[in-house]
Amino acid sequence: MPDCLLSADGNRIVYVAADARGWPTTLRVRDLDRRGPDRTVLVSQGGAGSRLRIRRASNPAYILVADGVRSHWRVTALELAALNRPPTVLPRATSLERCDVGLWRGAPLFCELSTDAVGDTHLTVTTRSPIGDRRHTRRLGRIGTPEDLRATDAGLLVRATHHSEERVLRFPLLPTPAARDEILVHGPGRFDLSLTGFAESVGCVVLERCAGQTPGVHAWDRTGSRLAVADSVPALAPPALARKDVMVAADNARVPVSLAWSPTTNTAGFTGPLVLFVYGAYGVRLSLDGIDGIRALTDAGLAVGVVGVRGGGGPDGWHEAGRGPRRHVSVSDLRAAVKHLRGGSEPGIKVTALGLVGASAGGFLVGAALNQFGADVDVAVMTNGFLDPIPTLLDDTSPLTASDRDEWGDLRRCPRAYRALAELSPYRNLTTCLTTKTLLLVSDGDRQVSPAQSLKWCLRARALGSDVELWYFPDSGHSRMSGGPRATTAVHGWLVTA
Numbered sequence: 001m002p003d004c005l006l007s008a009d010g011n012r013i014v015y016v017a018a019d020a021r022g023w024p025t026t027l028r029v030r031d032l033d034r035r036g037p038d039r040t041v042l043v044s045q046g047g048a049g050s051r052l053r054i055r056r057a058s059n060p061a062y063i064l065v066a067d068g069v070r071s072h073w074r075v076t077a078l079e080l081a082a083l084n085r086p087p088t089v090l091p092r093a094t095s096l097e098r099c100d101v102g103l104w105r106g107a108p109l110f111c112e113l114s115t116d117a118v119g120d121t122h123l124t125v126t127t128r129s130p131i132g133d134r135r136h137t138r139r140l141g142r143i144g145t146p147e148d149l150r151a152t153d154a155g156l157l158v159r160a161t162h163h164s165e166e167r168v169l170r171f172p173l174l175p176t177p178a179a180r181d182e183i184l185v186h187g188p189g190r191f192d193l194s195l196t197g198f199a200e201s202v203g204c205v206v207l208e209r210c211a212g213q214t215p216g217v218h219a220w221d222r223t224g225s226r227l228a229v230a231d232s233v234p235a236l237a238p239p240a241l242a243r244k245d246v247m248v249a250a251d252n253a254r255v256p257v258s259l260a261w262s263p264t265t266n267t268a269g270f271t272g273p274l275v276l277f278v279y280g281a282y283g284v285r286l287s288l289d290g291i292d293g294i295r296a297l298t299d300a301g302l303a304v305g306v307v308g309v310r311g312g313g314g315p316d317g318w319h320e321a322g323r324g325p326r327r328h329v330s331v332s333d334l335r336a337a338v339k340h341l342r343g344g345s346e347p348g349i350k351v352t353a354l355g356l357v358g359a360s361a362g363g364f365l366v367g368a369a370l371n372q373f374g375a376d377v378d379v380a381v382m383t384n385g386f387l388d389p390i391p392t393l394l395d396d397t398s399p400l401t402a403s404d405r406d407e408w409g410d411l412r413r414c415p416r417a418y419r420a421l422a423e424l425s426p427y428r429n430l431t432t433c434l435t436t437k438t439l440l441l442v443s444d445g446d447r448q449v450s451p452a453q454s455l456k457w458c459l460r461a462r463a464l465g466s467d468v469e470l471w472y473f474p475d476s477g478h479s480r481m482s483g484g485p486r487a488t489t490a491v492h493g494w495l496v497t498a
Helices: 194-198 294-299 328-342 361-376 389-393 401-408 415-424 451-463 485-497
Strands: 004-006 012-018 024-031 039-043 051-056 062-068 073-079 088-090 099-104 107-115 121-129 132-141 145-152 155-162 165-171 182-187 190-192 203-209 216-221 242-250 253-261 270-278 303-307 349-359 379-383 437-443 468-473
Touching: 004 051, 012 051, 062 099, 073 099, 073 107, 088 107, 107 145, 121 155, 132 165, 145 203, 155 203, 165 190, 182 203, 182 216, 194 203, 242 328, 253 270, 253 294, 253 328, 270 328, 270 361, 294 303, 294 485, 303 328, 328 349, 328 361, 328 415, 349 361, 361 379, 379 485, 389 401, 389 415, 437 451, 437 485, 451 468
Parallel strands: 024 051, 099 145, 270 303, 270 349, 349 379, 379 437, 437 468
Antiparallel strands: 004 012, 012 024, 024 039, 051 062, 062 073, 073 088, 099 107, 107 121, 121 132, 145 155, 155 165, 165 182, 190 203, 203 216, 242 253, 253 303
C-alpha cells in the first residue's frame, strides 16, 4: 500500500507510486477538481534500492518527503500549492520524524533536529520571508534520543527516549525572554504526537500507549495550560504490568533490557519463563509497548522483555556499533543479556525457561544465537527470518540489495563484512542438532526476505534432528501475516505451551 495524503483543501491526492519492479520511487499528484492524467512531481534520486516516504507536515501547506534507503535519508519539504518549485532541503534531518514545517506569523517555519558526537541535541529553525531566509540553531542538551518533532501553536514538541522511558518536551517556536522549556509528560510507555496536527483549535494532543493498558490522552492549550480530557486514563490508575529495566554489561557497553510481567504474581520480582523480543538492525528500537497482545503472554504467567542490542535504535552511535562488519556485536549483546537473566544475576528475577522471538533481521539474530548459545534458549520463534543473507547481498538484480548492503555491508568490496556474515549466518553455521524447540513463520508473498531462506533452514534443521515446526501463510507479506490477530494469538499460544 503506497503512502498517500489528501491535501488540506481536499482537491488533491499526493501519493508514492511504484516503479516496474514494485519499488516506491515516484511522487505523483492527482487533481480531483479537474480531469487529466496524474502528474509526476518527484522521482527518487538515491540510486539503486532507494525509495520515497512522505508524511503530512504540521503546516498543512507542506508535505515532507524522504528519499533514501532504510537508515540513510535525504529529507525535503514540498509546498503543495507550488509543486513546480524546487523542494526545500532539510540537511540536518536524518528521518521524516526528526523534522517538521510549522507556521510563524503567516510564514513557514522549517524545523530540524540533529545530534552531535557527544550526544547533545540541536534544534535548527529556519524562517522564510521575502527578504530571505533566517536560520537559528539552538542547543537543547542531552534530552535523550530524539524520535519525533512536531511544530504546533503551543510550541515545538519533541518526543525523546531517555534511559528506560519516553518523554515529550516543549520548546518555544523561537526563543524569547518569556519563553521556557519544559517536560510535558514522561513515562515508561510510548507517546504518539501524530494527533497534534488535528488539534489546532486546542493546542496540542499527545496519545500515550503503555503495554497492557488503554491508551491515555494528554492535552494542552496554546498557552501551555493542561486541559482535562474526558475518559482518559486516570493518572493514578494501578499499573497493568509490573515492569523493570535492566542494564547488562557487554564489551564496555551497557545494553538495556526492559521486562514486564503480570503484577498479580509479584510486583517486586518474577519467577517463571521469560520471552525476549529482539531485532538489532537498521537503527530500529523495540519497545514493550509495541508488542501485539502482550497481555496474553503475561496473563498466562510469562514475563516479556525486549533487548536493545547495538545495531538497533539507541543513543548516538548505537546503530553504527552493530552495523556491517560489526554485526557480531549484536549477537554478543544478546548473549550477555541471556547469560545475565538466565544465570540469576538480576536481583528479584529468576528465569526458569527462556524464549527468543525475532522477525526479519531479528530472525537473523535469533538464528545466530541458536547456533552459538542455543543451549541457553528453550524455545524460539522466527518470522520471515533473514537466515541466509550472503546470497541476497551478492544478488545485484534485487531492488533491495542496495539498501541491505547499506546495513549489512557490501560483501564484494568489504572482506570484513563478508567474514562477519560468514561467521554468523544462521543457515551456513547450522551444522548440529539444535536443542531449542523452534517455530518458523513464513509468508509466501514476502518481497523483502525470500521465503526460501526459512524453508531451506527448516529442511537442514530437521535433517539434523532438530525440533522445528513450520507455519506457512499464503497471501501474506513481509510485515503482516494473514489471519491478523488470530495468527498472533496462535503464536502466543504456541509460546505458552512450548
